[in-house]
Each structure stands twice: as C-alpha cells, then as structure tokens.
Amino acid sequence: MTETVKPRRTFRNIHVTQIISYRLPPxxxxxxxxRISGFLMFLLLPFIIWMFDTSLTSEISYGQFTSVFAGGIxxxxxxxxxxxxxxxxxxxxxxxxxxxxxxWMDMTHAVTLExxxxxxxxxxxxxxxxxxxxxxxxxx
Amino acid sequence: MAQNFGSKRIVVGAHYxxxxxxxxxxxxxxxxxxxxALIVQVLMPGAMDYDKWAGIFSSNWMKTLxxxxxxxxxxxxxxxxxxxxxxxxxxxxxRLGLQVFTLAWLVGCAGWAIQVLWRL
Numbered sequence: 001m002t003e004t005v006k007p008r009r010t011f012r013n014i015h016v017t018q019i020i021s022y023r024l025p026p027x028x029x030x031x032x033x034x035r036i037s038g039f040l041m042f043l044l045l046p047f048i049i050w051m052f053d054t055s056l057t058s059e060i061s062y063g064q065f066t067s068v069f070a071g072g073i074x075x076x077x078x079x080x081x082x083x084x085x086x087x088x089x090x091x092x093x094x095x096x097x098x099x100x101x102x103x104w105m106d107m108t109h110a111v112t113l114e115x116x117x118x119x120x121x122x123x124x125x126x127x128x129x130x131x132x133x134x135x136x137x138x139x140x
Numbered sequence: 141m142a143q144n145f146g147s148k149r150i151v152v153g154a155h156y157x158x159x160x161x162x163x164x165x166x167x168x169x170x171x172x173x174x175x176x177a178l179i180v181q182v183l184m185p186g187a188m189d190y191d192k193w194a195g196i197f198s199s200n201w202m203k204t205l206x207x208x209x210x211x212x213x214x215x216x217x218x219x220x221x222x223x224x225x226x227x228x229x230x231x232x233x234x235r236l237g238l239q240v241f242t243l244a245w246l247v248g249c250a251g252w253a254i255q256v257l258w259r260l
Contacts, residue, residue: 013227053256062190
C-alpha cells in the first residue's frame with residue numbers, strides 16, 4: 001500500500017523562555033496573557049482563599065483582613081498586599097474578557113483576521129482600563 | 141500507514157480534547173454568572189462592612205451557587221494547568237509529579253473554600 005497521507009505541518013508551542021524573542025500580534029499577546037494570568041491566579045490561590053476565609057468567618061477576622069491592607073503584617077507593608085490584589089484584579093479581568101472573546105468566537109464563528117485583531121486590542125485595553133478603575137478603589 | 145491501534149496506539153493524555161473544550165466553556169460560564177451575581181450584590185446600596193459582605197454569602201441560593209462555582213473552578217483550573225504542564229514540561233516523570241501535585245493542591249484548596257462557606 002502506498003503512503004497516501006502527506007506529512008502535516010507541525011505546530012510548535014512557544015516555550016515560556018522564548019516569549020520575549022517572538023514579536024506577537026495582539027491576538028498572540030492576549031493568548032499568552034490568558035495563560036499567564038491563569039497561572040498567576042493558580043499560584044496565588046492560597047492568598048485568595050485566605051482573603052475569602054478572613055473576610056467572611058467573623059467580624060474579628062474581618063477586622064484582621066482590613067488591617068492587613070491598611071497596616072501590613074510585621075515588616076511587610078500594606079501597600080505590598082494592595083499591589084498583589086491589583087495584580088489579581090488585572091489577571092481576573094484579563095482572563096474573564098479573553099474568555100468572553102473565546103465564547104463569542106465559538107458561538108458566532110467569528111474567525112476573520114480583522115475580528116481577531118480588533119477584539120484582541122479591545123481585550124487588552126478594556127482589562128487595563130477596568131483594572132485602573134477598580135484598582136483606584138484600593139488606594140483612594 | 142503505521143499501525144495506531146491496540147498495543148501500538150499512540151497514547152495521548154488529553155482524550156482528544158472535546159470534553160475538556162466543552163467543560164472549560166461550561167465552567168467558565170458558571171463562574172462568569174457568579175461574578176455578575178456577586179458584583180450586583182456588592183453594588184447594592186449600603187456601606188460595605190462585615191454584615192453586608194457575610195450577608196451576601198449566607199443566603200441559600202448564593203451559598204449553593206458559590207458551592208457549584210468552587211467545583212467548576214476546581215475542574216476549570218485542572219484543565220488549564222494540565223494544558224500548561226503538557227505544553228512546557230516534557231519529562232514524563234516531572235510532568236506526572238506536577239499533575240499529581242496540582243490535583244492534590246486544587247482538591248485541598250476547594251476543601252478549604254467549601255469549609256469557609258459551610259461555616260457561615
């Protein structure tokens with residue numbers, strides 16, 4: 001039997017260490033940030049659940065929760081925790097909006113190059129804008 | 141063509157992906173609905189303090205929704221993290237170790253979150 005299957009084009013995954021050397025289009029930036037933001041939230045999961053725990057368990061723990069952001073713990077200033085939360089807010093918003101973009105493309109079969117480009121720019125801009133908006137509540 | 145069945149089958153770890161693709165979208169939709177439900181309640185009139193915050197999570201429907209979202213989250217993060225390990229970590233032993241760690245870690249975190257929720 002003759003070989004009828006043509007060798008397929010193979011696609012490589014860009015390794016994390018190679019990200020810098022690639023000049024990605026906006027859709028590529030959204031894609032890798034989707035992954036990075038998800039990983040970041042995974043790493044900070046204990047901190048997220050700690051916030052969930054202390055803010056909900058009792059009025060006393062709620063007080064401890066707010067004091068961490070106002071006065072910090074030991075040598076770590078409250079500002080550090082606010083910055084961590086700011087990073088989490090960005091990660092959540094980016095992951096959320098990039099996810100909605102996926103759902104939209106799945107439902108409408110919007111697969112044109114133009115849509116991919118413009119929606120990627122909207123995703124990047126909107127997530128940063130909303131992060132600034134919500135983040136300002138942390139500091140002021 | 142080379143044989144790709146029986147004992148010669150090329151084993152892939154992701155079950156060809158459809159189930160994961162679908163579950164990723166279903167769990168994401170649930171979490172998005174939860175986010176909207178939470179934001180709406182936070183924006184309700186009244187200053188934010190412990191009573192308001194704990195009140196949001198103590199209603200029965202919100203407790204149930206939060207519980208479902210914790211389980212959705214568990215599965216969503218498992219699929220996402222497994223993808224990351226499969227893409228970047230090539231040695232099988234290290235990958236398996238990280239996958240086992242991820243599963244144990246996620247189940248532990250979900251347990252913690254559910255415990256917090258159940259105490260309310």
